[in-house]
């Protein structure tokens with residue numbers, strides 16, 4: 001990214017001095033490479049460093065390194081051009097010089113960039129364009145190498161390089177299955193089923209109700225109506241919830257070196273999932289926030305941390321007993337515990353979301369036995385949104401929970 005800054009005369013002259021000597025070193029380095037048929041940085045540096053150090057006593061020594069690197073790159077690309085028969089000179093020509101900087105030669109901070117010059121440092125204070133902030137705020141890192149070029153009229157063109165620090169995915173030691181639902185997200189933490197309330201459906205319906213009450217009988221072009229609608233900020237609030245939840249889940253997986261297991265596609269289509277919502281637009285909106293968007297947030301975050309994600313086939317994950325492989329019967333009308341079913345063979349009770357969790361792990365290739373008949377399998381630990389939204393980690397919530405359990 002190019003940053004243009006107009007600087008004062010003293011700064012410009014100090015940089016000009018560096019540029020002049022850098023060019024001299026670069027020329028020597030290229031000549032050495034050509035004479036000795038060397039293009040590698042190490043060979044060029046070994047060949048000229050001592051002599052250049054003598055010639056340029058006040059120049060920070062790292063400029064000799066970066067000039068050798070610069071020479072090595074130029075010689076390399078010159079070689080390639082020559083092989084293709086597209087070079088018109090017998091040596092690479094140095095017309096424009098862009099001075100290369102390494103981490104010793106410059107320091108970045110938001111209010112000023114410092115650059116090493118002869119006998120000291122100079123500071124430049126660029127104004128950052130919008131695109132800069134977009135990268136900077138999105139977690140891109142500023143590379144340790146940078147460049148500058150001098151333009152006319154005391155203008156410095158400074159190049160910063162952004163790089164994405166993508167960690168390598170690790171070999172997972174365990175699995176954390178995550179099941180997405182319209183009002184909650186459930187997962188296994190240390191093989192304990194936990195249900196995090198999200199109330200996505202309830203929140204979406206609540207916003208819909210308020211939106212209706214604002215717009216009923218009024219035009220949406222009305223300024224007052226528009227202002228009120230804007231203040232609802234439904235999208236922002238729901239994004240905050242998803243972002244925080246994805247962060248908690250991914251960090252938990254990262255800490256325990258686990259892979260996250262998700263359903264490839266939700267087992268229920270939007271039509272089926274929120275049956276009781278008549279409005280098809282609204283149904284789709286709930287579906288998107290609770291499933292597709294939540295899933296994307298988790299995958300996105302996982303990529304950032306290098307956490308592997310396994311996507312598995314979603315069919316029948318909540319209706320087949322993970323122990324006996326037979327059907328789990330849920331009461332057709334829901335009854336007083338609509339999400340709890342009974343295994344047809346073993347007659348043990350299962351919470352719908354917990355069944356899904358064990359099946360997801362099995363499908364991801366986990367062979368460890370499923371705990372049978374534990375209380376948690378039909379009565380998972382429920383964490384309220386107000387609790388997890390404020391928590392530092394899922395681990396910290398679970399530890400508190402354990403303490404309370406032990407006291408009881």
Ligand SMILES: [Zn+2]
Nearest residue numbers: 321324343346
């Ligand atoms: Zn069973």
